[in-house]
Amino acid sequence: MKKRVIIWTSIFTSVLTAMATVFGFFVTNKLMYMKKKEYDFILNREITSKRLDEVWYNTVNKTEQWIESKNGYSLKAIFLEPLQTNNYVIICHGVTENKINSLRFVRMFERLGFNTVVYDHRRHGDSGGKTTSFGFYEKIDLQSILEAVRERAGEQAIIGIHGESMGAATTLLYAGSIVDDADFYISDCAFSDFEDQVYHIMTQTTPIRSSLAIRFANLFLKIRDGYTLNLVSPIDVVDNIEKPVLFIHSLQDDFILPKMTKDLYEKKNGPKKLKLFEIGEHAKSFNENSEEYEQVVADFLLENNLLNK
Known part of the structure; x- marks a missing residue:
């Protein structure tokens, strides 16, 4: 039973991490490479x-x-x-x-x-x-x-x-x-x-209402382009x-x-x-x-x- 919990916890954590990574790349791509x-x-x-x-x-x-x-x-x-x-x-x-x-x-x-x-x-x-x-x-x-x-x-x-x-x-x-x-x-x-601006656009164009999305965006922007939203x-x-x-x-x-x-x-x-x-x-x-x-x-x-x- 304990082993099964650990396995399912690992799977859940992996899926969550993968989703966060995909979301982070999606949001930062939208910003960095805006059409x-x-x-x-x-x-x-x-x-x-x-x-x-x-x-x-x-x-x-x-x-x-x-x-x-x-x-x-x-x-x-x-x-x-x-x-x-x-x-x-x-x-x-x-x-x-x-x-x-x-x-x-x-x-x-x-x-x-x-x-x-x-x-x-x-x-x-x-x-x-x-x-x-x-x-x-x-x-x-x-x-x-x-x-x-x-x-x-x-x-x-x-x-x-x-x-x-x-x-x-x-x-x-x-x-x-x-x-x-x-x-x-x-x-x-x-x-x-810019942090407020991105959140405003997000709430107007997506169902996302959590500031957690901004944290992911900041993390991936820092890694990919060297800055965070609050610096703009x-x-x-x-x-x-x-x-x-x-x-x-x-x-x-x-x-x-x-x-x-x-x-x-x-x-x-x-x-x-x-x-x-x-x-x-x-x-x-x-x-x-x-x-x-x-x-x-x-x-x-x-x-x-x-x-x-």
Whole structure:
């Protein structure tokens, strides 16, 4: 009888371990290798929606550049320079997108007096990198991008960073935990804590309601990609940012909840501004409110003496 109990206990433990392992690999694969949108799909979507002016893009002065990341791979960037100015805004796209998606913001910044730089995050578009880390490694890539822009523009130039979704989280993580060396930041629909975000998505898309799943994800992420979810937490570092931050979100966003941006805004010290749009799903504040969006950005820059400097 005792021997039988030991055998069944061993079988049960083995099955449980196997299930946990399969689950851990499944969840981390979903995160690390999230399915990306095809280049042609993004391009056609932006052209069809008239957010990308093909004639302007084909004729504007632009330079493609490979920038070496401190993480050990190359990042593909495009410097768009319609203006005779050394002031630039770096635009960071969201997960599954690429630099083509960032082009919808460049005409706005041109009207506000800035040239722009768009680039592909690691594992996106033309850039290197094997996994997506939602800001953990991307923030180090962003440091390399800003250093290249500063070298091109000079120390007196005004340089801002605009990020959307994962790009916004990356922006805040960079400024709050590496170096606060841009002149301003715009955070559009960032998550405040990635652990909370993953749990939110899990409860919305699966029957899983246990935080034990997060523990498994953390264990396997640490083993497979060298970090845990709690290390991707803009809310923990946003109060280190001294430069002005504009926080943007749409109240209709049910993917990354607007409360996350409200929390980030409350935690940020020093100059800051918050805009919550009534209309717009996730990462669509600009698409649905383009004129008001531009006015909010212009007011933010004016309030912080960053226009026509």
